[in-house]
Amino acid sequence: MPDRDTALGLTGRQRQRSPSGRESDASRPVTTIQPSRGWAALRVRELWEYRELFYFLMWRDIKVRYKQTALGAAWAVLQPFTTMVVFSVFFGSLAGVPSGGASYPVFFFSALVPWTFFATAVALGANSLVQYEELVSKVYFPRLIMPAAAVFACLLDLAIASVVLLGMLLVYGTTPSLAILTLPFFVALAAVTALAASLWLSGLNVLYRDVRYVIPFLVQLGLFLSPVAYASDLVPEPWRSLYQLNPMAGVIDGFRWALVDGPAPGPILAGATAVALGLLGGGIMYFRRIERSFADVI
Amino acid sequence: MTDNAIQVDGLGKQYRRGERQPYRTLREAIAGISLPLLRRGRHHARDGALGRSDDWFWALSDVSFELERGDALGIIGRNGAGKSTLLKILSRITEPTAGCAVIEGRVGSLLEVGTGFHSELTGRENVWLNGAVLGMTRAEIRRKFDEIVSFAGVESFIDTPVKRFSTGMRARLAFAVAAHLEPEVLIVDEVLAVGDAEFQKKCMGKMGDAARSGRTVLFVSHNMMAIESLCTRAIWLEEGRRMADGAPAEVTSRYLKTSFSALTERFWPQRDGAPGNDHVRMRHARVRPEGGQPDDPIYVTTPFTLEFEYWNMREGARLNLSLHVSNDLGVTVFNAVPMEERVWQGRPFPRGLFRDVCHIPGNLLNSGVHRVKLRVVEDSAHVVHRMEDVLMFEVRDASEERDGWYGAWQGAVRPRLRWETEQVDGFGAALRDG
Numbered sequence: 001m002p003d004r005d006t007a008l009g010l011t012g013r014q015r016q017r018s019p020s021g022r023e024s025d026a027s028r029p030v031t032t033i034q035p036s037r038g039w040a041a042l043r044v045r046e047l048w049e050y051r052e053l054f055y056f057l058m059w060r061d062i063k064v065r066y067k068q069t070a071l072g073a074a075w076a077v078l079q080p081f082t083t084m085v086v087f088s089v090f091f092g093s094l095a096g097v098p099s100g101g102a103s104y105p106v107f108f109f110s111a112l113v114p115w116t117f118f119a120t121a122v123a124l125g126a127n128s129l130v131q132y133e134e135l136v137s138k139v140y141f142p143r144l145i146m147p148a149a150a151v152f153a154c155l156l157d158l159a160i161a162s163v164v165l166l167g168m169l170l171v172y173g174t175t176p177s178l179a180i181l182t183l184p185f186f187v188a189l190a191a192v193t194a195l196a197a198s199l200w201l202s203g204l205n206v207l208y209r210d211v212r213y214v215i216p217f218l219v220q221l222g223l224f225l226s227p228v229a230y231a232s233d234l235v236p237e238p239w240r241s242l243y244q245l246n247p248m249a250g251v252i253d254g255f256r257w258a259l260v261d262g263p264a265p266g267p268i269l270a271g272a273t274a275v276a277l278g279l280l281g282g283g284i285m286y287f288r289r290i291e292r293s294f295a296d297v298i
Numbered sequence: 299m300t301d302n303a304i305q306v307d308g309l310g311k312q313y314r315r316g317e318r319q320p321y322r323t324l325r326e327a328i329a330g331i332s333l334p335l336l337r338r339g340r341h342h343a344r345d346g347a348l349g350r351s352d353d354w355f356w357a358l359s360d361v362s363f364e365l366e367r368g369d370a371l372g373i374i375g376r377n378g379a380g381k382s383t384l385l386k387i388l389s390r391i392t393e394p395t396a397g398c399a400v401i402e403g404r405v406g407s408l409l410e411v412g413t414g415f416h417s418e419l420t421g422r423e424n425v426w427l428n429g430a431v432l433g434m435t436r437a438e439i440r441r442k443f444d445e446i447v448s449f450a451g452v453e454s455f456i457d458t459p460v461k462r463f464s465t466g467m468r469a470r471l472a473f474a475v476a477a478h479l480e481p482e483v484l485i486v487d488e489v490l491a492v493g494d495a496e497f498q499k500k501c502m503g504k505m506g507d508a509a510r511s512g513r514t515v516l517f518v519s520h521n522m523m524a525i526e527s528l529c530t531r532a533i534w535l536e537e538g539r540r541m542a543d544g545a546p547a548e549v550t551s552r553y554l555k556t557s558f559s560a561l562t563e564r565f566w567p568q569r570d571g572a573p574g575n576d577h578v579r580m581r582h583a584r585v586r587p588e589g590g591q592p593d594d595p596i597y598v599t600t601p602f603t604l605e606f607e608y609w610n611m612r613e614g615a616r617l618n619l620s621l622h623v624s625n626d627l628g629v630t631v632f633n634a635v636p637m638e639e640r641v642w643q644g645r646p647f648p649r650g651l652f653r654d655v656c657h658i659p660g661n662l663l664n665s666g667v668h669r670v671k672l673r674v675v676e677d678s679a680h681v682v683h684r685m686e687d688v689l690m691f692e693v694r695d696a697s698e699e700r701d702g703w704y705g706a707w708q709g710a711v712r713p714r715l716r717w718e719t720e721q722v723d724g725f726g727a728a729l730r731d732g
Contacts, residue, residue, distance in 0.1 A: 028482065031405065033390060034398035056430035060416060060423075067418050067459075138413040139431055140390035140405075210323040295392040296313065 036292060043142065050141050057149035061124070062156055076157035077164045079120075080112040087112070091229045100231055102260045106172050110259045111228045111252045113161045114186065118194050118248055119219045121154040125198025126215050129206050133298045136206075143291045144284070147198040151191065158187065169259060179258040186254035193247040193276045199283030203290050206298050227252050233263060244268040247276035303483060303514040304365040304388070308397035310538075311358040311383050357383045359538040360397070365516075365531075367402075367482075370509040372529035372546055373518045374553050380538040381518045382487060385409060388516065389485050403482025403514070406433055410487070412472030417461035421452055421471055424460050428475045442478045450474035477504045483514045502528065522550040523695050551595055554692060561690040563592035569609055577615065577682035578674050581651060582607035585670070585691045588657070597696040598712050601660040604670060604689065607653045614646040615676055619654050622671035623663070631663060631710045635675075664712040665695040 047054075066072045084105055091097045092104035099107040128150040129136055129143065136143065169176060201218075205211040223229070226248040235243045243249060250272035256262040358380040365371055373381045386392045388399060389407035414431035415424050425446055429439040447456055450471040452463070460468060477500070486505060506528055509515045519525055525532055525546050532549040534542040542549045563584040566572035572579045586592045588601045596602050604621060621634045634656055636643055642652075669690050674683040695707075 028403045031390070031401045032398060033387060033394060033401070035394050035396060052436050053430045053433075056427050060419065060427050063423065064416060064418050132414070134410070135414050135431065137391065138409045139407065139433075141431075141433075208323055292393040295386065 041288075047142055047144065050145055053141055054145045054149050057145060058153045061150055061153035065153070073160055076160045080109065080116040080161055081164070083116070084109040084112050087229055097230045098234065100233075100262055102174070102256075102262075103172050106168060106174055106260050107231075107256070108229070109165055109168055110255050111226075113158065113165050114190050114251050114255050115223065115226060115228045115248070116161065117154055117158040118190055118251075119223070120157065121151040121191075121194035122197045122201065122219055123215060124150040124154065125194065126201035126205055127212060128198070129202045129294065129298065130209070130212065136298050137295050143294055144199070144287060147202045147287075148195060151195045151198050154194070155187075155191065158190075165259065174260055176259050179264075182254065183258050186251045186258065189247055189254070189273060189276055190251040192280050193251070196276060196279035196283045199280070199287045203287045203294075206294050207290060222248065225249075227256075231256075231262065241268055245271050245275050247272045247279075250276075302364050302400075303367040303369070303403060304363075304399065304401050304516075306364070306388075306397070306399045307362050309358060309361045309384070309387060309394050309399055310356055310396035311380075311387060311392070312354050312395040313357045313383075314353050314355075356395075356538050358387070358394075358535075361535070361538075361540050362397075363533060363540070363543060365514055367514055368509065368512045369531055370505075370515040370517065370529040372525035372532040372549075373516065373535060374520070374522070374525060374532060374550060375535035375541075379535040381535055382409075383538075384535070385485050385487050385516065385518055401483055404433070405483045405485060406479040406481030407485035408432075408476050408479075408487065409485070411476050412468065415460060415468070415472060418459055420459050421447075421456040421463070424471065425456075425475055428472065429478075432476060432479050433481070434479060446471075446474045446478050449477065473501060477501075481513070483516070484508050485516045487518045522554065526550055551694075554595075554694065555593075560692060561687065562586070564688070572609075573685060574608070574611075574683050576611050577676065578611060578617070579609040580606070580683075580685070580688075581609060582653075583672070583688050585689050595694050596691060597660075597694050598663065598665055599660045599696050600693075602658055604656045604658065605653065606672065606688075607651060608674070609651055610647045610649055613649050615682075616644065616678075617647050617652075617682075618643065618675050618678065619656075620673040620675055621656060622673075623658075624669050624671070625664065625710055626667040627710075629710050631668070661714045662711055663693045664707060664709055665693050667692050 065075075069075045071078060087108040088104040092099070092108070125147040128146040132146065135146070201211060201215055205215075225243075225246060227234075232240065232244060232249055232253050244253070244266075245268065250265065250269050253262065254265055254269070257264055357378075361380075361384060363371075373384060375381050383392070385407065386409070387394045388401065389405055389409065391407075391409070412428065414428050416427065419427065425443060426436075426439055429442075429446075430436070434442075447453055450467075450473070452467050452471050455463065455467065460471075463471070484505070502524060505515060505517065509528065509530070515529075517525070517529060529546045531544065532542075532546040533540055534549050534553045542552050563582075563586075564580075565582050566580055569579050569581070572581060574580050583604075583606050584592045585596075585602060585604050587594050587596050588603060590602075604623075606619060610617060618636050622630050623632055623634070624630045636654065636656075639654075667690065669687050672683075672685040672688040673681050676682045
């Protein structure tokens with residue numbers, strides 16, 4: 001053993017514990033680092049310990065987004081709003097898509113608000129790891145936080161767009177029923193679905209860099225596989241049940257039912273919820289499994 | 299309870315060799331699955347998508363050590379020796395392939411200052427964000443915020459987006475956040491690579507403070523002086539393996555000896571096979587500190603000698619040696635001839651063995667690798683024998699000379715010059731005259 005004290009003249013002092021009892025020795029965490037095999041545990045406690053970082057990343061996403069766009073928060077409204085105008089003109093007035101009696105602007109906007117949330121959240125969530133790769137390659141924290149923060153940051157946009165949606169309902173003289181109280185459930189379902197998709201896609205995006213080109217296409221496809229531009233009862237019955245297992249179909253139908261009018265959600269909603277939770281569970285497991293190689297390949 | 303802060307046992311990490319882009323494309327992956335199916339060869343699966351199994355190599359292999367609380371460990375080695383891989387494993391950024399490590403206490407790693415800085419955000423916002431990224435709690439950041447800002451000296455810009463900061467301001471702010479991180483184990487990679495002299499000095503000062511206040515520090519650097527003066531212990535990694543472990547000065551000098559092919563002594567026992575011709579034959583060449591051995595280190599302050607023994611093959615030749623000493627930039631630092639030699643210069647040499655010793659004072663050469671070119675000249679005019687790189691040696695930096703600054707010292711020579719400063723007059727007098 002070399003004489004380590006003479007080299008630097010750091011005699012004695014170096015053995016001292018931290019002064020002034022800043023942190024008690026009992027709280028010293030012990031970390032064991034070793035190769036993990038197979039499916040990793042969820043490590044919920046660790047996620048909880050990193051909640052402040054989650055909060056900061058979410059806050060960063062919101063700040064940066066509103067600072068970078070000239071329109072700021074108005075962007076959150078403008079995007080679904082213009083789409084609504086286009087849909088009302090083409091799918092509504094020109095194509096005459098049945099809206100079940102509701103006026104086209106409300107019919108489309110009530111679907112576009114949750115759909116825009118989903119599409120934006122998935123696009124940002126799926127790119128969250130690649131976009132901030134230096135965070136992945138230079139610091140440790142549970143990577144799950146990054147796509148999760150990106151998805152949850154989009155809830156603010158959803159809230160802003162929802163206020164405009166409520167204003168529109170007033171303008172069109174639609175009074176929402178008590179069903180509006182179920183809205184938080186549909187928001188939660190949308191968030192779960194977006195998070196699940198983000199976990200799958202963000203992980204794949206790190207491993208296979210061309211996934212990022214596939215994402216816009218997938219989102220586009222999802223738009224037509226969900227009842228945004230039409231009502232879900234347009235789908236004939238043997239297929240409708242299968243169709244309604246799409247969680248976003250459940251969310252959009254739910255929004256329409258709660259705010260405007262439309263068929264009340266049936267038991268199939270439980271199936272859609274199960275699908276969303278299943279996707280989320282699988283997404284978390286998959287993410288956890290490949291997470292350990294992120295820093296090596298990103 | 300043991301006092302070990304870190305216990306590393308047989309740690310290893312395997313990577314794929316020669317991957318320009320480590321990530322694959324989905325297309326390759328799909329091709330990798332389908333091609334072998336077409337070829338019906340299970341063994342081709344690895345060829346196609348995953349690479350041959352012998353493409354894998356150990357970036358780090360079977361590394362073990364223990365650190366006590368308050369130790370400062372310096373990690374040295376060439377590029378690609380596994381230093382950064384070791385730090386990345388210990389800071390949990392990447393997982394080991396084998397072995398395990400147990401770390402007691404909160405780990406803070408500075409693999410790059412300013413990680414997570416976002417140029418759209420203001421200085422204030424970045425302090426919060428970066429602090430959180432480095433693992434500080436909100437309460438901690440709030441408590442240290444003012445201190446961080448004044449340490450960085452960017453008070454008046456704190457609400458300006460970081461994209462309008464100068465590089466220096468950005469680096470100072472980033473370092474200020476990092477410096478206020480107070481983990482029990484601090485992992486630092488090559489902070490000295492960036493920033494100006496003052497910034498480096500601050501970095502080193504903070505690291506020294508951390509080590510002295512009982513924190514455990516792991517420090518990767520190519521700067522041997524920094525390692526020697528800041529660390530209590532050093533390990534040297536070579537191709538992922540631990541080559542040496544011990545006192546920093548010992549480990550660094552062993553490392554430096556192999557880091558270039560030093561030629562500090564050469565001996566040719568057989569006259570007939572020795573370099574030369576029918577004018578002269580070489581017998582011995584060496585460089586050594588005055589009174590020391592050719593293997594001993596030469597510091598910038600050390601006087602040393604260049605010594606040559608050679609056979610004069612022709613009766614009556616008037617010989618002299620001419621030495622060119624050049625540095626690692628290829629600049630000839632000086633050319634020396636035996637002008638001051640009074641006994642043999644200008645006289646005819648009889649046949650036989652001669653020895654020339656050239657004395658080089660301390661505080662002349664700058665640090666770095668130096669090469670010696672030898673010319674044997676007859677009648678001060680004809681070169682009768684020449685040897686390129688007859689000797690190669692390294693002049694090492696002496697840390698006591700540096701006064702806390704660890705950057706490169708410019709210039710081919712590093713003399714200590716006489717210097718005077720005096721006050722010529724008071725301020726009032728100067729004003730009156732001017």
